[in-house]
Amino acid sequence: MLRWKRLAAVAAATALGLTGCSTAEGDPAARASPTLTLGVLVPATTFAAADSSWANESPYMQAVYDTLLKADPNGKIQPSLATEWSYNADNTVLTMKLRTDVKFSDGTAFNADAAVQNLQRFHAGNSSNKSFLADLKDAKAVDPSTVQITLTQSNPALLTYLTQNAGLQESPSAFAKPDLKTNPVGSGPYTLDASKTVVGTSYTFTKNPDYWDAGSVHYDNVVMNVYPNPTALLNAIKGGQVNAATTANNNDLKEIEGAGFTVNPLELNRAGLLLLDRGGKMNPALADVRVRRAINYAFDTEGLLQTLGQGYGTPTTQVFPKNSVAYDPSLDSAYAYDPAKAKKLLADAGYGSGLTLQMPSGTRLGATTFTLIQQQLKDVGITVTYTDTGNNYIADVLAPKFPVTYIPLQQDSDWQLINFQIAPSATWNPFHYQDPAVDALVAKVRDGSKAESDQAAKDLNKYMVDQAWFAPWYRQQLSFVTDSKTKVIVQQGNAYPYLWNFTPAS
């Protein structure tokens, strides 16, 4: 009898322990010090600033590093480690005045020498955004608090790049450390707590007590948990284990809202086709603008948005985003769904009896997408033949092995977008297609005055749509979710909100 009583007491104590545990850990407000727990989709590829990534990895970097400049939620440039900056007459020399009261977490002082070394290391490094500093000719310390950056040609996006990984500042005394990739030494608002971190799964950051911009730090600790599996993320949200998270897709939004979370939308990516072989090197038909326009008319973008994007987004036929100076609302419907018109254009171009397009397919982008592309193009007389590229989708597209491809791409700021998808040397212009009209407009965007540059961007956007370089479908909503205790302002042009824009709701 006594034994049963003991067992009952142990069971009760365990139950109480579990209940206590779930209250203390599940409810952030119940904790002694405020902790922000974030759900992220990817682990930090590296903490080495020179090789770092941005976008979904930006919160890791922003926790431990400062950047030379900051961007506000709309992308407007703000001071950070650099307090003032100015260009020379032709925008090829940037002079920046730096703060003198900043120290890295290892005690090393931040100065112009450190900034120069970081810029040079990023230029020579292995970051996926290495091209951000491709125009860097020289960087030198004029004095301990002044750095001068010389470019081979003007770069309208340089200041933006310096708010991202190209502007990250790492302690020079850490450059030679063997554990640089996993043990960051920066001057940022937090330091990585290695003892509470499981690399690839969960990262814990502790407030830097000596941070120079204490007003921008809203939490004592930040925990970033990686949820590559949407089911696990959904369970963590329902179980109150995260305060905020980015979602892999919009499939579970209703359930997430049902769990008391708020959806903070951002139209980040653009879904649709890239008509890459505009010169007709691989498929001569694509050199004819009527064929490219026909492809645009063939897609029921509203229907695709409902079917593939669950209705979260906005149909469009332009590649420049809504916050761009180039954006023109009328271009969102330049090619309204019109299969008859598509057939006529194909017939006029000499393809009335049919046309075949080779395209890549990959299961990671969703089998339904490829089926719908095939169906809608078939309706206007275009036969799509797919090649399953397995894990090589992007590599094969950029090789280039296909004249046309489906892929959702991020809508960057204008100059970034031009260099990413439009310029002859752009990564996503793998056939290096060149059009003198486009080159002239791009040059004007780069070298013109503000008014000239803005007008050139508008003209470029209109020309892109008219010439049907792409076949966009819709701007896809990225949904960042927050619980009732957390507020956030999403960051235009970035997959993850910037860390200082998370605040406690109360």
Place this chain on the structure above:
Amino acid sequence: MLRFILRRLFSGVVLVFVISTIAYLLLYLGGGDIARSILGESATAATVAQKAHSLGLDRPVLEQYFGWLGHAVTGNLGSSWFTGQAVSAAVSARVGVTLSLVLGATLISAVVSIIIGVWAAARRGWIDRSVQLLSVVGVAVPGFLIALGLVTVFAINLKWFKPTGFVQFASSPSGWIATATLPILALAIGGIAGVTAQVRGSVIDALRQDYVRTLRSRGLPRNRVVFKHVLRNAGGPALAVLAVQFVGLLGGAVIVEQIFAIPGLGQVAVTATSQGDIPLVMGLVVVTAIIVVVVNLLIDLLQGWLNPKVRLA
């Protein structure tokens, strides 16, 4: 006995070598542009080529393999291509997590299935039929469904346990119970079903043996006959099933760790394999193969202790 152990250890070394060689070649055949995969769609072709060179991916496959092997035999498994973490650190941080789940599930499977299996074999009738039916159901229901059901009921609705994450026992026993119970149960349920059927069958066979009749005729109590004599004889086949199940549970942990977001070997294996993180995958393959070899050796030794007939000289 020592010769037997040495022989098994030697064959284990050969096995690990063969498995690692096949795994390395399969990873290359499955291939993909790993440098592109690491850098993403925004990197230029030149940056991708630079990355491939820095990782040594532009060298012949065999040269890369022997380079890896040369370091591996000295205990240096390299660093993850994606996170930069030393493979030995990445694996050692996770192996304890997965083993605690798998060992917990194996232990629960063994204890529960012995109790239920012996009970069914000794009592027969409707109890036996019910146990057989439940065993079939338990084996048939996929592990991920059990895991999802447990999370929904006990973590999200009742809030008794944590839906995701893992707390080490050493840092918080109550935290460990809150995070490990459901994953262990999810792994154990299928195991209990499989081992119970084996224990039941073995005990029924043993109960039919002449020595049991002799013992009973000498007036030994039923429980003593069953637990001291029958169970020891029936234990051999059950142990063999448990050994197979332990290896199976290592595979099952892959799914369970994904659902519960547990930082174990299974979770990292899925991520590393889909990314083509060859050093990390190879580290996982080697460690998993060693675990399987060691577990099988221990089971062999246990079999010998249980049953003198299979004791090896």
